[in-house]
Amino acid sequence: MLDFYYDIDRQLFDKVFVYPLIKQFIEYVNASGVNPLVEKTKLEYLEILFNRIFINDLGGISSTINPDRRNRQIEWKEKEREIREKFSGYISNINRYDLKYIRGSAVSSSCQLVKETRIEHILSLLIRKRSSLVKSVYNDKNQRPIKVNNINSWEDLKINGISKEEIDQRTFTIKSFFGERMNRSNFRARGLNAIDYFEAIKYKELIEEEMSIREDDIFSDL
Structure with a gap:
């Protein structure tokens, strides 16, 4: 549109x-x-x-999504819920954000949320x-990223x-x-x-x- x-x-x-x-x-x-x-x-x-908010988490949240389109949206919402619960103590208004991107495993994961x-x-x-x-x-x-736990939020303006x-x-x-x-x-x-x-x-x-x-x-x- x-x-x-x-x-x-x-x-x-x-x-x-x-x-x-x-x-x-x-x-x-x-x-x-x-x-x-x-x-x-x-x-x-x-x-x-x-x-945006970018999260790198060494604890990990699996990014596996069922390729079946009927279940994909349900599983995506479940990932959103899991991320919100895990990081609500660090991001006060995380429930106002939507999950845009996630990749990783139970060992480490990266995700992007958008307001x-x-x-x-x-x-x-x-x-x-x-x-x-x-x-x-x-x-x-040409450079490998350093795997660290961090949260980078656009609402944190103490730059x-x-x-x-x-x-x-x-x-x-x-x-x-x-x-x-x-x-x-x-x-x-x-x-x-x-x-x-x-x-x-x-x-x-x-x-x-x-x-x-x-x-x-x-x-x-x-």
């Missing part, structure tokens, strides 16, 4: 769907206290985290349309108290477990992606200019 709106009226799509999204994203980055022009590493970390699935659908559409507003996040196949080295390690871990491989076909539509902060600034100004022009046209016709 989003594709239909995008193709029929791009300006209306931008106004209704994209503008509120990038406005929320820019406010999120600005609220962190990070200087985007200087602190590039922390900016990249925030871009990847927006609307608003609507945001993820919009980002996926924009990356399929090859919008400069959204960029793919890749893993580095200025974290060293650059720690942010580098967190970003590397997320990319390693959740990022897309460079050589995978159609990777842009399926893999991890993020809003480009500087492109968002420019796009927001462009949309606001277009909305202003439309309003002027309406008043001039009266």
Whole structure:
């Protein structure tokens, strides 16, 4: 359905769907206290985290899902419930999140939760349309990730108290477990992606200019 709106009226799509999204994203980055022009590493970390929680758990939650489509949705919801119960003590409002991705075994597992699935659908559409507003996040196949227990949440904005080295390690871990491989076909539509902060600034100004022009046209016709 989003594709239909995008193709029929791009300006209306931008106004209704994209503008509120990038406005929320820019406010999120600005609220962190990070200087985007200087602190590039922390900016990249925030871009990847927006609307998401990434969990690496050495205790493990099996990611096995029955391929039978009739049972798949039921089992996926069961995985959600299991994750919520296990991490409710660490993430106070985890019940407001939906499971987007999980892989692993009873030994170790990695999962990605999202606050608003609507945001993820919009980002996926924009990356399929090859919008400069959204960029793919890749893993580095030449480096092996360090298996550690950690939770990286977009709601934790106490980022200025974290060293650059720690942010580098967190970003590397997320990319390693959740990022897309460079050589995978159609990777842009399926893999991890993020809003480009500087492109968002420019796009927001462009949309606001277009909305202003439309309003002027309406008043001039009266």
